[in-house]
Amino acid sequence: MCQHIGKTLVKVDRTESTNNYAIGQVYENEVEEGTVFLAHDQTAGRGHFANKWESEAGKNLTFSIFIRPAFLAVHQTFMLSKVVCLGIENCLSKFIDDVKIKWPNDVYVNDRKVCGILIENGIMNSQIRQSVIGIGLNVNQARFHSDAPNPVSLKLISGETYDLDALLKDILESIDYCYAQLVAGKFEYLDQAFHDRLYRFEEWHAFKDENHHYTGKITGVNEIGQLRIQEKEGPIHEYHFKEVVYL
Numbered sequence: 392m393c394q395h396i397g398k399t400l401v402k403v404d405r406t407e408s409t410n411n412y413a414i415g416q417v418y419e420n421e422v423e424e425g426t427v428f429l430a431h432d433q434t435a436g437r438g439h440f441a442n443k444w445e446s447e448a449g450k451n452l453t454f455s456i457f458i459r460p461a462f463l464a465v466h467q468t469f470m471l472s473k474v475v476c477l478g479i480e481n482c483l484s485k486f487i488d489d490v491k492i493k494w495p496n497d498v499y500v501n502d503r504k505v506c507g508i509l510i511e512n513g514i515m516n517s518q519i520r521q522s523v524i525g526i527g528l529n530v531n532q533a534r535f536h537s538d539a540p541n542p543v544s545l546k547l548i549s550g551e552t553y554d555l556d557a558l559l560k561d562i563l564e565s566i567d568y569c570y571a572q573l574v575a576g577k578f579e580y581l582d583q584a585f586h587d588r589l590y591r592f593e594e595w596h597a598f599k600d601e602n603h604h605y606t607g608k609i610t611g612v613n614e615i616g617q618l619r620i621q622e623k624e625g626p627i628h629e630y631h632f633k634e635v636v637y638l
């Protein structure tokens with residue numbers, strides 16, 4: 392039974408971006424907290440930093456969740472990413488192996504991206520007044536044409552075709568469960584669960600930042616969402632999004 396997220400589902404046949412659609416609805420109408428806006432066909436899906444999000448009509452899940460997490464202070468914003476990534480990871484892990492959360496906002500399976508998340512917050516007086524959480528989950532798409540580096544879908548992983556409505560229901564229940572933990576103040580539990588599922592956590596790998604290539608080990612994500620990497624025979628680095636590249 393959903394406590395916060397998914398009680399109301401608004402399905403649209405076609406829209407540019409469900410995040411834009413949700414934001415428009417929130418400005419124009421009274422939108423109940425937890426409402427989900429889903430598009431069968433998203434014609435100009437947005438990713439981070441003006442990237443496009445590729446999704447073939449009717450093949451995947453492209454949707455946005457509207458919440459009002461006013462109980463979070465601005466420095467706690469990254470908790471929303473943790474909650475959403477965990478909810479998706481928990482759900483997919485029931486039927487897919489090797490699902491991981493890739494910092495800051497992706498869900499990966501075997502080094503490939505199956506889900507991207509774009510969270511857009513409205514902040515007033517140091518509080519998050521509203522948040523639109525856009526989720527693109529690649530489900531039944533068999534070919535990807537954009538220059539995204541490593542997309543994959545559930546179908547490409549397992550060979551199966553998935554019922555989108557049933558999958559959406561499971562994903563929303565799982566995100567709702569994790570969000571309820573956040574509302575209940577279980578920050579440490581969520582933080583631990585997030586780190587337990589973090590891609591390349593505590594393993595030596597190659598990284599690149601604006602100064603150099605190096606071998607390092609991810610040792611965690613701090614409260615404000617920076618990735619912490621221990622360089623081999625070097626210092627500890629802390630990065631905001633896009634300041635470091637996984638090689």
Ligand code: BTN
Nearest residue numbers: 408410436437438439507525527
């Ligand atoms: C990323 O990995 O860059 C984030 C991708 C987010 C894509 C989703 S699809 C639903 C929602 N609407 C959008 O325009 N973007 C998000």
